Amino acid sequence: MGSPSLISNFEMMVMLALLRLGDEAYGVPISEEIEKQSGHDIAVGSVYAALERLEARGLVSSRVGEPTAERGGRAKRYFKATGKGLKEIRETQRTLLKLWRNLPGLEGEKA
Amino acid sequence: MNVTKPPTLASWLLQHFGSSPNNESVVGDLEERYDGHSPRWYWRQVFRSIGAAWFADIASNRILAAGVLGFSLVHIIVLARAFRYLAGGAANPFTAYVFTRVLPYGWWGHNAIFWPVDWLMTWLPLFLISLTAGWLVARFGCGRSRAMVLTCVALTCLILALPTLRMLVSVSAIPLYFVVQGLVVPFQTVLGILLGGGLLRTRRPVRLERM
Numbered sequence: 371m372g373s374p375s376l377i378s379n380f381e382m383m384v385m386l387a388l389l390r391l392g393d394e395a396y397g398v399p400i401s402e403e404i405e406k407q408s409g410h411d412i413a414v415g416s417v418y419a420a421l422e423r424l425e426a427r428g429l430v431s432s433r434v435g436e437p438t439a440e441r442g443g444r445a446k447r448y449f450k451a452t453g454k455g456l457k458e459i460r461e462t463q464r465t466l467l468k469l470w471r472n473l474p475g476l477e478g479e480k481a
Numbered sequence: 482m483n484v485t486k487p488p489t490l491a492s493w494l495l496q497h498f499g500s501s502p503n504n505e506s507v508v509g510d511l512e513e514r515y516d517g518h519s520p521r522w523y524w525r526q527v528f529r530s531i532g533a534a535w536f537a538d539i540a541s542n543r544i545l546a547a548g549v550l551g552f553s554l555v556h557i558i559v560l561a562r563a564f565r566y567l568a569g570g571a572a573n574p575f576t577a578y579v580f581t582r583v584l585p586y587g588w589w590g591h592n593a594i595f596w597p598v599d600w601l602m603t604w605l606p607l608f609l610i611s612l613t614a615g616w617l618v619a620r621f622g623c624g625r626s627r628a629m630v631l632t633c634v635a636l637t638c639l640i641l642a643l644p645t646l647r648m649l650v651s652v653s654a655i656p657l658y659f660v661v662q663g664l665v666v667p668f669q670t671v672l673g674i675l676l677g678g679g680l681l682r683t684r685r686p687v688r689l690e691r692m
Contacts, residue, residue: 396506397506397510398510398513398514401510411525413525413526413530414507414510414511414526415499415501415507415526415529415530415531415532415533416529416530416533418507418533418534419501419534419536419537422501422502422503422537423537423541426541432503437509440513441510441512442508442509444505444506444509444512445505445509446506446509446510447503447506
């Protein structure tokens with residue numbers, strides 16, 4: 371709570387999906403990737419809301435692709451993690467791993 | 482290639498009420514993903530996408546959203562007072578003006594002329610108030626005009642829902658004239674805000690290179 375540099379659970383999922391997809395990351399594959407890994411139905415609009423927040427903080431950048439017929443002539447918007455975004459995700463991973471270690475309540479369970 | 486077209490009304494709702502700056506991409510993505518999914522899935526995606534963009538805009542502009550809520554309350558109060566002024570007395574002052582100054586005096590006695598003029602003189606000023614309210618919200622929406630107009634519409638619907646439902650419950654005890662007025666006023670209020678706020682206008686896609 372409070373610190374604007376903390377990224378939410380869903381924003382982190384979106385960032386990780388972005389990193390997995392590389393240069394081909396736009397709304398459809400990002401939401402499909404999160405659905406595949408989490409098993410939950412994801413709204414494309416929620417993915418964009420998270421991406422817009424991340425972009426406003428300089429953690430991702432975007433570019434507009436070419437319009438295609440299967441999208442009703444609408445262009446894709448491709449997203450990519452920035453250097454700042456990569457640094458942020460590494461820091462979050464480090465913090466989570468530290469917090470995850472030696473949890474008495476989760477002894478015997480695998481993370 | 483995707484040949485299945487998604488539900489037209491759902492697409493229309495998303496195109497007009499989706500407040501995301503990337504709304505064109507959201508619409509395109511949903512159209513691309515629709516193949517192999519049911520219309521129900523598409524409708525769910527549309528409502529969740531509109532909601533997600535709306536809440537994101539409100540969360541990032543809380544002071545502006547609070548201002549819009551306050552302004553919407555003022556709009557409802559003005560609307561209620563105007564309605565009481567126009568429909569609460571023995572005669573609508575605008576109707577009286579039209580029949581004494583504009584139309585031949587004797588015409589007021591013809592029901593086929595009197596009632597349409599009276600309804601127009603009641604609904605038009607109220608519609609113009611809502612139209613102006615929607616325009617003002619959009620004008621001062623600070624780049625988040627769609628979300629702010631939706632906020633204004635949501636609060637207006639919430640406030641008008643109770644008296645409208647109460648009227649519908651006791652519909653048999655109310656004269657038809659007032660029932661029609663009671664149904665038209667909420668409808669035209671929402672329509673006025675949406676029209677004034679520009680939400681019913683066709684959007685042109687914004688294509689910018691940002692990477």
